[in-house]
Amino acid sequence: MRRLPMAMIVFAGVLSAFVYAWAQQRLSGLPRATAIPELLISLPRFAQVLMAGGDRYLAANLAGFRVLVADTSRMSAEDYAVQGKLQRDIAWFNPAHEDNYYIAAAILPWNGQLDAAQYVLRRSSEARTFDWYPLFQYGFLFYHFRKDPATGAQWLLQAVPRVKTQQDEWALQNVAALWIEKGYQTANAAGMVEAMAADSPPGAFRHYLQVRARRLRDLATLQNAVTLFRERHGRGVETLQDLVSSGLLAELPKDPLGYGFGLDASGWPMLNATPSSTK
Template sequence: MTVLRLLCVCVLGWTVFSWANLQLRDYPRVDSDDLLRVRLPRLVQLAYSTGDPWLAANLNVFRSIVADGHTREKENYRVQGQLQMDAAFFNPLHEDNYYLAAAMLPWNGQVEAGQDVLLRASNARQWDMWPAFYYAFNAMYFERDMAKAGQWAEIAATRNPRNAPALRAMASAWYERGDDPRVAMEILEKMFEDSRDENFRALVSARYRRLQGLLALREAVADYRSRHGGTPRQIEQLIGYGALQALPDDPLGAGYVLDAGGQVQLADHMTKQKQQ
């Protein structure tokens, strides 16, 4: 009798849930289908997926993929980060989820969300070097945590004997040094080669070119310091130093700025550091 009552309660609950969904059909919706605005609680997501956590993960990843990257706003990336964290919670093994997180989230202000997805994938996919490697790279490049970066690069090395020497050498370098555009450019080049998505390759290429500009500006700073024994007050003063004939353009539009120590930084990275 108890089982029958429980079954009746479940059927009643599902009926009410379905009825509530039908009532939403007449409410106005955002005209553009390429925007991410809503993230439902995980329990509700699971109910929508008939209790299947892997289906819930797939739906979240699908929503993140189909949103048009050309029209995204800050709020879109925040919601995407939440959706991908939910997907990793339901299915940490999901390969598309961690790859998308590595490619999109940290580069658009969602470092914490991207690292959450990658850490779950790294712990679940212990045969796969890539989530551990991307987690290490983000720790180095975005979080500036060289100890964490080196540790996870070494973990990635244990999962791929073929690339272990190079990964361990990279871990050693990350232990010793901080922000280095050359390292980031190597990673972006690898991501460009591995991808067949033309839109993603264009985005990676743009990021690669902006780092080329950053590297040229930093070489100009080094030349300026060697000649004058100090740092420039304005970035325009770097023209004519090193191999710099003109200020490089940032393909993503953020530009370059001098920090308090006279070093050149990406403008959007400086903004994020001030907000933290």
């Protein structure tokens, strides 16, 4: 790698100092009553690289140090906005920066900086192809904050080839199956879980996925029956047993996992969250 001439390094240092002084002067008059010292200024990316002698990796580490030493117990929304900007910058300088994506996942989305967290995790997942954790965290942001479990599940499945142990692979597939159940129409979710089971090695985990797919098929049957009941009677069912009494079903399905099926507040069939008898 060619080294920069000394004159260029000196020029970069002088220019960086000028930019820093100019930024301080421009920002000194702005009201920042709650901003903490570590996060007072977020310089443009080119200025940060110049101050690091043209080394973008050093620029990432310098910005990362500012994030690491910030006292989050005293931070305001304004401070978190600056932190989000800094962490975006770090991800741009060095997308493989490990501390940056850990901090982004743990702090930013919980403090109003969801877009910044997604940017950091997406860049990290593309750079750290050996690491499944950024993809897991990226998927979680869709599940929890975007209220989009279907998209979250897709990102979890992309992380599966990166795991090193069978236990981690099964864990990711299991969580993805749960999110798929929440994010897709029931029949489509059953098909996706069946496909996951077919791609899994023979054994207990494949059987577990097949069981989950079967109960989703049973749930879809109940939902279709409730739709027909409403069309015929102009009202919803009061209990699932109404589907048997009306002749739409010969019997109610038995949940192989023991949780059973129930009705939500609108009278729509659902999987029970806790083990109970079928209503």
